[in-house]
Amino acid sequence: MTANDSTLQREKYDVLIIGAGGAGLRAAVEAREAGLSVAIICKSLFGKAHTVMAEGGAAASMGNVNDKDNWMVHFRDTMRGGKFLNHFRMAELHAKEAPDRIWELEMWGALFDRTKAGKISQRNFGGHEYPRLAHVGDRTGLEIIRTMQQKIVQLQQKDGREFGDMESKIKVFAECTITEILKENGRISGAYGYWRESGEEVLFEAPAVVIATGGVGKTFKITSNSWEGTGDGHALALKAGANLVDMEFLQFHPTGMVWPPSVRGILVTESVRGEGGILTNSLGERFMFKYIPDVFKDKYADNEEEADRWYLDQDNNRRPPELLPRDEVARAINSEVKAGRGTEHGGVFLDVSKRIPAEVIKKRLPSMWHQFYELAGVDITKEAMEVGPTCHYVMGGVEVEPDTAAAVGVPGLYAAGEVAGGMHGSNRLGGNSLTDLLVFGRRAGAGAVSYVKSAGANPVSAASIKSAADRIEAPFSRAGGENSYSLHAELQEVTHNLIGIIRTRTEIEEAIVKIADIRNRSKNVAVSGGRLFNPGFHLAFDLDNMLLVAESTAKSALLREESRGGHTRDDFPGMNNKWRQVNNIASFDGSQVNIKAQPLPVLPKELFDLFDIHELEKYMTPEEIAKGGSN
Amino acid sequence: MARTLNLRIWRGDANDGGLKDVKVEVNEGEVVLDVIHRVQATQMGDLAVRWNCKAGKCGSCSMEINGKPRLACMTQVASFDESETITVTPLRAFPVIKDLVTDVSFNYKKAMEIPAYEPPKDLAPGEARMQQVDVERSQEFRKCIECFLCQDTCHVIRDHEENKKSFAGPRFFIRIAELDMHPLDMLKNRKRTAQEEHGIGMCNITKCCTEVCPEHIKITDNAIIPMKERVVDIKYDPARMFAGLLKREKRS
Numbered sequence: 091m092t093a094n095d096s097t098l099q100r101e102k103y104d105v106l107i108i109g110a111g112g113a114g115l116r117a118a119v120e121a122r123e124a125g126l127s128v129a130i131i132c133k134s135l136f137g138k139a140h141t142v143m144a145e146g147g148a149a150a151s152m153g154n155v156n157d158k159d160n161w162m163v164h165f166r167d168t169m170r171g172g173k174f175l176n177h178f179r180m181a182e183l184h185a186k187e188a189p190d191r192i193w194e195l196e197m198w199g200a201l202f203d204r205t206k207a208g209k210i211s212q213r214n215f216g217g218h219e220y221p222r223l224a225h226v227g228d229r230t231g232l233e234i235i236r237t238m239q240q241k242i243v244q245l246q247q248k249d250g251r252e253f254g255d256m257e258s259k260i261k262v263f264a265e266c267t268i269t270e271i272l273k274e275n276g277r278i279s280g281a282y283g284y285w286r287e288s289g290e291e292v293l294f295e296a297p298a299v300v301i302a303t304g305g306v307g308k309t310f311k312i313t314s315n316s317w318e319g320t321g322d323g324h325a326l327a328l329k330a331g332a333n334l335v336d337m338e339f340l341q342f343h344p345t346g347m348v349w350p351p352s353v354r355g356i357l358v359t360e361s362v363r364g365e366g367g368i369l370t371n372s373l374g375e376r377f378m379f380k381y382i383p384d385v386f387k388d389k390y391a392d393n394e395e396e397a398d399r400w401y402l403d404q405d406n407n408r409r410p411p412e413l414l415p416r417d418e419v420a421r422a423i424n425s426e427v428k429a430g431r432g433t434e435h436g437g438v439f440l441d442v443s444k445r446i447p448a449e450v451i452k453k454r455l456p457s458m459w460h461q462f463y464e465l466a467g468v469d470i471t472k473e474a475m476e477v478g479p480t481c482h483y484v485m486g487g488v489e490v491e492p493d494t495a496a497a498v499g500v501p502g503l504y505a506a507g508e509v510a511g512g513m514h515g516s517n518r519l520g521g522n523s524l525t526d527l528l529v530f531g532r533r534a535g536a537g538a539v540s541y542v543k544s545a546g547a548n549p550v551s552a553a554s555i556k557s558a559a560d561r562i563e564a565p566f567s568r569a570g571g572e573n574s575y576s577l578h579a580e581l582q583e584v585t586h587n588l589i590g591i592i593r594t595r596t597e598i599e600e601a602i603v604k605i606a607d608i609r610n611r612s613k614n615v616a617v618s619g620g621r622l623f624n625p626g627f628h629l630a631f632d633l634d635n636m637l638l639v640a641e642s643t644a645k646s647a648l649l650r651e652e653s654r655g656g657h658t659r660d661d662f663p664g665m666n667n668k669w670r671q672v673n674n675i676a677s678f679d680g681s682q683v684n685i686k687a688q689p690l691p692v693l694p695k696e697l698f699d700l701f702d703i704h705e706l707e708k709y710m711t712p713e714e715i716a717k718g719g720s721n
Numbered sequence: 722m723a724r725t726l727n728l729r730i731w732r733g734d735a736n737d738g739g740l741k742d743v744k745v746e747v748n749e750g751e752v753v754l755d756v757i758h759r760v761q762a763t764q765m766g767d768l769a770v771r772w773n774c775k776a777g778k779c780g781s782c783s784m785e786i787n788g789k790p791r792l793a794c795m796t797q798v799a800s801f802d803e804s805e806t807i808t809v810t811p812l813r814a815f816p817v818i819k820d821l822v823t824d825v826s827f828n829y830k831k832a833m834e835i836p837a838y839e840p841p842k843d844l845a846p847g848e849a850r851m852q853q854v855d856v857e858r859s860q861e862f863r864k865c866i867e868c869f870l871c872q873d874t875c876h877v878i879r880d881h882e883e884n885k886k887s888f889a890g891p892r893f894f895i896r897i898a899e900l901d902m903h904p905l906d907m908l909k910n911r912k913r914t915a916q917e918e919h920g921i922g923m924c925n926i927t928k929c930c931t932e933v934c935p936e937h938i939k940i941t942d943n944a945i946i947p948m949k950e951r952v953v954d955i956k957y958d959p960a961r962m963f964a965g966l967l968k969r970e971k972r973s
Binding site: 233 | 749766829833836838847865
């Protein structure tokens with residue numbers, strides 16, 4: 091059905107949430123509990139969001155395993171992990187609120203693994219000073235998504251009892267893709283999209299939209315992300331007039347599967363290292379000791395004996411270097427492979443079999459055992475795994491106001507979770523994502539509620555509907571145009587080869603030209619077949635989003651002449667404290683992405699004072715140190 | 722290592738359809754979902770298939786492979802004979818939308834009918850104390866990735882549309898069992914409603930669901946049988962029946 095039809099499906103809600111992963115569902119709960127009506131859009135089936143893939147755990151300084159932990163330690167770890175490029179306020183809110191968000195899940199029925207005292211157990215993870223990750227074996231994300239899915243059902247049952255219709259106030263719209271966020275008079279008015287099943291179109295009218303669409307991994311060739319990670323929210327926000335912050339920062343998770351080729355990129359959880367797994371090269375050398383950067387020398391063991399002792403006595407020994415932040419481990423693996431010390435299939439070895447008894451491995455890492463046994467024919471209780479870096483997470487994302495998750499510059503638009511930027515700086519610590527979803531999902535929901543209560547409805551105009559509908563119809567009217575599958579594969583080659591884990595000026599410039607060329611040709615994508623569940627048609631729209639993401643990443647990467655976190659420049663190998671003072675802000679002018687540098691908010695005195703001054707000297711300029719925080 | 726595979730794919734929609742033969746390249750280590758994707762990218766751009774994670778964690782790519790309910794992402798091509806034709810068809814227990822995609826909304830409706838978790842009223846956040854051994858029983862069922870293969874294979878509904886109304890299916894029996902065994906859940910009568918409202922009595926424990934579960938959850942032994950036993954305890958316990966009789970007499 092098209093816009094000109096009076097049969098166009100129209101749905102009206104107070105708050106529209108795009109994305110049904112952890113952040114979207116948490117925002118939905120918040121908005122519904124505040125009394126508003128909520129629509130949740132799911133690109134796939136309900137409960138399949140990428141959050142289910144999160145394995146290791148959710149970081150929250152509950153102090154259940156080591157009572158020295160508190161929000162200040164967590165805040166410091168997060169800032170260090172992000173190399174101080176994080177928005178301090180987001181990192182602060184996250185560290186302070188994460189424990190409440192975990193306990194709240196427990197009140198909703200989640201069953202985390204327990205300590206002996208019966209509290210929620212917490213495990214070690216890269217970059218976290220104390221055991222901090224609440225977990226359920228190695229399927230923590232599944233537990234979180236299922237708990238919230240069931241919380242939504244609980245709210246629906248309550249509405250059913252009160253209003254006679256379970257779906258009267260909160261409804262999940264599965265297998266729906268949003269192609270455009272709509273604005274009238276400069277403010278959000280709704281969104282337009284199509285049903286994946288039928289191909290027919292749908293209009294959602296809502297004065298507030300929360301984007302919670304997750305990441306961009308499918309822009310890259312080797313990724314741990316599912317097909318949904320096509321940067322939809324990033325692109326929708328850009329086109330709606332929002333900014334993207336620091337899109338050059340991509341996290342390559344150090345341990346993805348490398349063999350067989352069909353599973354290349356699938357995640358091997360960091361818990362394998364948290365539980366004692368070690369990394370070795372083809373010479374059998376435990377190589378991570380060679381790659382401890384100066385800024386981390388006082389926290390990580392430089393010899394095997396001390397590293398091994400740490401597992402038994404964490405107070406008197408430094409941590410094993412396998413547990414350095416992800417960017418460091420990924421670069422180290424990359425260097426070992428490049429130096430010819432990689433495995434037969436271009437990875438390194440990760441081994442738990444020699445350190446942990448078989449039955450413990452199966453209990454603590456059940457899905458890893460399963461995954462390697464069934465997909466690679468490897469029994470990880472007996473043999474080493476082969477692993478290498480895989481594109482896992484985008485630190486960059488929509489520029490938001492930390493307290494409300496409101497997108498800067500677009501009244502009525504909110505963003506939370508992976509699609510939002512700032513929280514993780516240049517590199518995210520493992521475990522911080524799941525609590526990021528909960529903390530800022532809740533804040534986005536609350537932000538949208540207070541906006542709707544003051545702003546009221548904002549009807550969508552016929553002109554907006556027509557232009558959104560025309561765009562959806564276009565690929566069907568072309569014959570003999572480009573194939574979206576081939577263009578996608580071509581884009582993935584460009585990003586992988588030219589703006590992947592290691593970058594250099596000439597290659598980034600080449601990428602920018604090639605991405606522009608693919609984008610140009612993508613305007614001529616033709617779709618075969620009809621509208622009924624047609625993946626070729628779906629990909630045509632996803633591709634458009636990935637191209638905008640790739641352009642933002644390439645252009646931001648070109649400007650940032652330093653190496654920091656998830657951005658490594660071969661031609662500028664070190665960190666540069668001048669560059670720590672700026673964020674790269676991407677905006678869209680209707681034809682291309684433009685980047686401008688914007689000063690980073692200054693750390694306020696009370697947060698500045700949480701750090702040892704000598705540590706700050708590694709990241710800040712002498713002038714900043716002299717100022718000692720903003721107040 | 723590449724060779725050519727004979728693949729037979731069911732193509733069609735709610736009105737009409739049939740098996741189509743294609744030849745497709747297959748490489749070492751590939752799973753059935755890989756070859757379906759290759760067909761999609763090179764021969765049939767509009768071939769409909771659901772998938773998400775491609776790592777056996779989301780339960781989206783459920784289909785029938787040589788007649789057996791399976792996840793396409795966890796089924797190695799090498800597990801079949803080289804000369805064998807691999808036939809992929811949509812889940813039979815649910816209505817076809819297109820090609821390998823079926824309408825699984827039945828399951829989401831059933832999910833909404835299971836009464837939600839009910840926490841203890843006076844428990845403050847962070848104060849819950851549970852022992853690992855006590856949460857493990859429910860944790861087994863919470864491993865469920867909602868692939869609905871157990872629902873698809875269950876003969877109570879597989880070829881009996883008429884039973885769907887009164888039968889929640891194995892996926893939701895483990896959901897009820899999980900809540901029933903949850904150390905803190907306060908809602909009473911879950912076992913009784915499993916029988917009276919969700920049709921657990923119709924299950925005659927042939928264990929087909931357990932066999933197809935990609936998470937290896939012991940659906941029948943650990944959830945359905947204990948629930949049935951407890952239902953029997955409650956409903957047919959002579960002492961309780963006698964007490965019930967007395968109550969009724971009193972009322973009259």
